[in-house]
Amino acid sequence: MNLLDRFFMAVAPGRAMQREKSRTIAMHYRAARLGRRNDGLKASGSDADLASRDRRQVSFYARDMIRNTPFARRVQDVVSGHVVGDGIIPKLQVSTGLPQALQENLRRRGLEMIEEHLDTTAIDKNGLLNLYGLQALAMNTVVESGEVLIRRHRPIGAPLTIPLQLEVLEPEYLDDSRWGGFLDGNEIREGIEYDRESGERVAYWLYTQHPGGEWRPGHNPMTSERVPADEILHLFRVDRPGQTRGISWFTPIAEKLVNADDAEDAHLMRQKIAACFTAFHRLGADGGRERQELGGTLQPGVIMEIANDEEMEFAEPPAVGDYPDFMKNVLRAAAMGIGLTYEALTGDLSGVNFSSARIGRLEMERNISRWQWLMIIPMLLQPLGRWIEEAWIEEEFEEAWDLPGAIRFTWVPPHRILVDPAREFGALREAVRSGFQSRQGVVRQLGLDPERLLAEQQQDKDEADRLGLPFDSDPRADVSRQNANFSDEGSTP
Numbered sequence: 475m476n477l478l479d480r481f482f483m484a485v486a487p488g489r490a491m492q493r494e495k496s497r498t499i500a501m502h503y504r505a506a507r508l509g510r511r512n513d514g515l516k517a518s519g520s521d522a523d524l525a526s527r528d529r530r531q532v533s534f535y536a537r538d539m540i541r542n543t544p545f546a547r548r549v550q551d552v553v554s555g556h557v558v559g560d561g562i563i564p565k566l567q568v569s570t571g572l573p574q575a576l577q578e579n580l581r582r583r584g585l586e587m588i589e590e591h592l593d594t595t596a597i598d599k600n601g602l603l604n605l606y607g608l609q610a611l612a613m614n615t616v617v618e619s620g621e622v623l624i625r626r627h628r629p630i631g632a633p634l635t636i637p638l639q640l641e642v643l644e645p646e647y648l649d650d651s652r653w654g655g656f657l658d659g660n661e662i663r664e665g666i667e668y669d670r671e672s673g674e675r676v677a678y679w680l681y682t683q684h685p686g687g688e689w690r691p692g693h694n695p696m697t698s699e700r701v702p703a704d705e706i707l708h709l710f711r712v713d714r715p716g717q718t719r720g721i722s723w724f725t726p727i728a729e730k731l732v733n734a735d736d737a738e739d740a741h742l743m744r745q746k747i748a749a750c751f752t753a754f755h756r757l758g759a760d761g762g763r764e765r766q767e768l769g770g771t772l773q774p775g776v777i778m779e780i781a782n783d784e785e786m787e788f789a790e791p792p793a794v795g796d797y798p799d800f801m802k803n804v805l806r807a808a809a810m811g812i813g814l815t816y817e818a819l820t821g822d823l824s825g826v827n828f829s830s831a832r833i834g835r836l837e838m839e840r841n842i843s844r845w846q847w848l849m850i851i852p853m854l855l856q857p858l859g860r861w862i863e864e865a866w867i868e869e870e871f872e873e874a875w876d877l878p879g880a881i882r883f884t885w886v887p888p889h890r891i892l893v894d895p896a897r898e899f900g901a902l903r904e905a906v907r908s909g910f911q912s913r914q915g916v917v918r919q920l921g922l923d924p925e926r927l928l929a930e931q932q933q934d935k936d937e938a939d940r941l942g943l944p945f946d947s948d949p950r951a952d953v954s955r956q957n958a959n960f961s962d963e964g965s966t967p
Contacts, residue, residue, distance in 0.1 A: 559888030561606025
């Protein structure tokens with residue numbers, strides 16, 4: 475024992491025993507004794523929110539990277555393109571306890587409401603995007619800033635199918651300067667108000683305009699208002715227990731992407747310098763004609779004239795070897811850090827065959843499915859479905875409904891891009907025939923609405939029958955041929 479240990483042993487044996495126990499544990503776990511070469515790691519026992527206190531600064535850097543770094547923009551596009559795609563579409567489910575005529579009427583009117591309101595820019599308070607564009611905008615903001623707010627507006631007197639509009643807000647709208655108690659005893663943390671007893675969110679304190687924008691006449695950008703929590707949807711990825719806000723998805727890869735972009739610029743400049751080789755024409759001993767002054771910058775293909783008594787020296791930049799391999803390794807690490815494949819991030823398919831592409835894609839699709847079903851659908855779309863139900867019932871039906879759950883919206887993610895349609899369609903067909911999967915499930919897996927598909931198929935069949943056009947896609951043709959062949963075989967003597 476050293477001098478300090480002997481001191482504790484004499485005055486505080488319990489403390490000395492604890493020190494020895496901690497030393498023994500650290501001897502068995504090297505990760506508890508990282509040296510000075512690992513100064514970048516910070517051991518901290520802070521909770522999820524305290525550890526993410528720099529979220530705003532990180533999101534600002536992420537936005538700048540997206541504006542100026544191609545691969546950062548690619549990360550955002552790929553994640554949003556796979557999670558949302560053309561849109562996660564709503565599907566209306568009507569309770570089977572209702573009369574059949576009412577069920578059909580509700581389905582018809584619900585489909586009309588979806589096509590007239592959700593599929594148009596009427597759902598957007600700013601009148602720019604439909605529901606699926608708002609989904610993509612929200613997902614882009616989550617990747618960039620780690621979180622996004624969606625505010626409900628109930629316009630009165632507007633010529634809308636249902637009284638519902640949505641507004642997507644960046645997290646800067648949260649007045650995180652509000653911190654502490656409130657009049658009724660509720661607690662406010664980072665602009666979010668929590669009930670003092672249950673701990674549930676009861677309100678959000680939002681700035682009346684973006685604090686980083688231009689001041690609008692009559693609006694102070696630093697003035698915030700209290701908005702009830704049932705008017706706000708807060709979307710973010712929950713990574714730790716007790717987490718209340720999100721952090722930019724670029725956090726673990728920002729440094730690598732910035733350094734990779736800098737390295738690419740340096741390599742590009744090196745190539746530009748190498749291309750600037752210039753020819754030098756030495757003048758005669760008598761001086762010849764008058765020499766022009768040398769310019770400040772050499773250009774490719776320029777012939778410069780110099781005198782005999784002049785010398786020019788050029789720096790030879792060191793060669794950068796294995797540049798392609800270096801960039802591949804950096805971008806592979808960045809792709810893994812965000813949950814994508816290297817091929818999806820870069821578009822580089824060299825050296826990839828069907829098997830390796832499919833294995834890598836399956837891993838990425840597992841992440842995509844997780845982001846859909848554990849984040850955007852339960853935190854955004856299912857509560858949004860309840861908003862749509864309330865607004866539709868309020869607008870369409872004057873009578874009070876005593877049957878709870880008469881209508882309900884479910885959500886169908888975008889279809890999965892098939893790597894090999896010839897093989898995968900065969901596997902899906904066999905799964906349905908063997909009873910391992912339903913036909914509706916396969917249709918939803920392809921990103922389609924089964925009811926709309928059946929309606930279109932019925933319309934195609936009726937139109938083909940009216941015009942007398944036979945198609946091989948009509949299964950009745952195969953059945954008719956099989957029956958005809960069976961009859962011919964039975965009548966053969």
